[in-house]
Amino acid sequence: MKTMYYDYKGAKKVNVYKKRMIEKYLSELAWADILEGRLNQGNAHLKHIIEIKPLLPDTIFFTFQFSAAAEKLIEFCVEAEKSPLYEKAVLLLFDLFELRRDAYDRFHNEEEYLATMNQTADYKKLMLDYVVGRRVIDIGPGGGVMLDLIEQYLPDKLPIGIDISSNVIEALERKKQLEGHRWDVIKGDALNLKAYVEPGTIDTVIFSSILHELYSYIPFEGKKFNHDTVAAALQSAFDVLAPGGRIIIRDGIMTEPLAQKRRIRFFQDEAMEWLRRYAKDFEGRTIQYEIVAPNEVMMPVNDAMEFLYTYTWGEEAYVHEVQEQFGYFTPSTFTSFILEKLGPQANIVVSKHFLQDGYTEALRDKISFMDEEGNTVSLPDSTCLIVIEK
Incomplete structure (x- = not known):
C-alpha cells in the first residue's frame, strides 16, 4: 500500500480517504476471517495482506492493498480539495466503496x-x-x-x-x-x-x-x-x-420582501470574477445579477446575501460554502412551515431575527451595499432564533 500520509500546506497529513476505506473494510471483517486467511469479499478495491517473515517468526506483518482504480480516485480527491469538483470526487469514492452518500466529511480540513x-x-x-x-x-x-x-x-x-x-x-x-x-x-x-x-x-x-x-x-x-x-x-x-x-x-434566513433588489459596488478588481464563478458553481438555485457599472451589480437581495456569505469567508472556504445555501426560508415562511409540519402540539415561544455580528465589519473594505437608487443601506438580517415547545 502506498503511503498513508501526504503533504497539505507543508504539513504532513494522514490520508483520511484511505483511513475511511480501511475502517469500513475492517468493520466488515471478523478476527476469525483474518486467522483463517479469508478476505473481505464485499469490495474488489481493497484487500489485506498478511505476511510472516522467516527471520521474524513471532511477528505478523499486516498491510492493505488498494486497487489501481481506488488509488487513482484517492489521488483525484487530494487534487480536487480546492475545487468545486471536490464533493463530486468524494461521492465517487463513497460509491466505489459503497459508503452512504450522505455521510459527508470535510476530510482534509476538518481540523x-x-x-x-x-x-x-x-x-x-x-x-x-x-x-x-x-x-x-x-x-x-x-x-x-x-x-x-x-x-x-x-x-x-x-x-x-x-x-x-x-x-x-x-x-x-x-x-x-x-x-x-x-x-x-x-x-x-x-x-x-x-x-x-x-x-x-x-x-x-x-x-x-x-x-x-x-x-x-x-x-x-x-x-x-x-x-x-x-x-x-x-x-x-x-x-x-x-x-x-x-x-x-x-x-x-432569507429577507423579505423577496422581490427587493440591492446594488453591490466591489472595491477589489477580482470580485467580479468571484461573482461569475460563484453564479456558475452554486448548486442551490440560479443566482441572478446584472452588471450596471464597472465593478457594480444589481441583484435580488437574497441572491446578493447568499453570495456575500461565501465572499466573506474567502477562498479557503469557497469549495464548501458554494455548496451550502444559508437562507432557505424567510422568517414568516419558516414559522408557518414549522406549524404546518409539526401540527397543533408545536408552540413557537420565541421567533426573532438579527444580523450576525462580524458580517458588516468583514465586508466593509470589500463592498458598498446599496439600494436600487445607489444609497448606502445596512445589510439585512442574516440569522433567526426560533424556539419550539412541545
Whole structure:
C-alpha cells in the first residue's frame, strides 16, 4: 500500500480517504476471517495482506492493498480539495466503496473547520437561555463548543452530541478524553433520532447553524436543497422530545420582501470574477445579477446575501460554502412551515431575527451595499432564533 500520509500546506497529513476505506473494510471483517486467511469479499478495491517473515517468526506483518482504480480516485480527491469538483470526487469514492452518500466529511480540513466552529461560542451561548430539562441533544456539534457551554453553564444538564461525520465524532472523542468532559457523542443520523434515543426522553434538541447544511447536503428522496429534509429533521427531533421539551433553532434566513433588489459596488478588481464563478458553481438555485457599472451589480437581495456569505469567508472556504445555501426560508415562511409540519402540539415561544455580528465589519473594505437608487443601506438580517415547545 502506498503511503498513508501526504503533504497539505507543508504539513504532513494522514490520508483520511484511505483511513475511511480501511475502517469500513475492517468493520466488515471478523478476527476469525483474518486467522483463517479469508478476505473481505464485499469490495474488489481493497484487500489485506498478511505476511510472516522467516527471520521474524513471532511477528505478523499486516498491510492493505488498494486497487489501481481506488488509488487513482484517492489521488483525484487530494487534487480536487480546492475545487468545486471536490464533493463530486468524494461521492465517487463513497460509491466505489459503497459508503452512504450522505455521510459527508470535510476530510482534509476538518481540523480547521472544527476550530472555526469553536470561535462561535459567543452567539451560541445566547441559546442556553432557552434550554429546558436535563437531557439535551446538540445536532451537528462541530468542534464541541455547544457541548462545552452546556457543561460549563448548565452543569445539571446531560449533553449529547449527534453527528453523521466520522471525523467529527473521532475528534470529539479525543477532545473528551484529553480534556475530561462528561458529555457524550453518538455517530448518528439527525433524520432518525429515535434509532439512538427513546422517544419522549429528550428535553431539548438544538440545531445551531446546522439545518441549512442538512438542507443543502442531504438528499431526501433523491433531492438536495429540499425543504422536506428540514421537515424530516424537525419531526425527528419532535418525536424524541418529552412533553414540555423544546427544539432550539439558530440558522440562516432569507429577507423579505423577496422581490427587493440591492446594488453591490466591489472595491477589489477580482470580485467580479468571484461573482461569475460563484453564479456558475452554486448548486442551490440560479443566482441572478446584472452588471450596471464597472465593478457594480444589481441583484435580488437574497441572491446578493447568499453570495456575500461565501465572499466573506474567502477562498479557503469557497469549495464548501458554494455548496451550502444559508437562507432557505424567510422568517414568516419558516414559522408557518414549522406549524404546518409539526401540527397543533408545536408552540413557537420565541421567533426573532438579527444580523450576525462580524458580517458588516468583514465586508466593509470589500463592498458598498446599496439600494436600487445607489444609497448606502445596512445589510439585512442574516440569522433567526426560533424556539419550539412541545
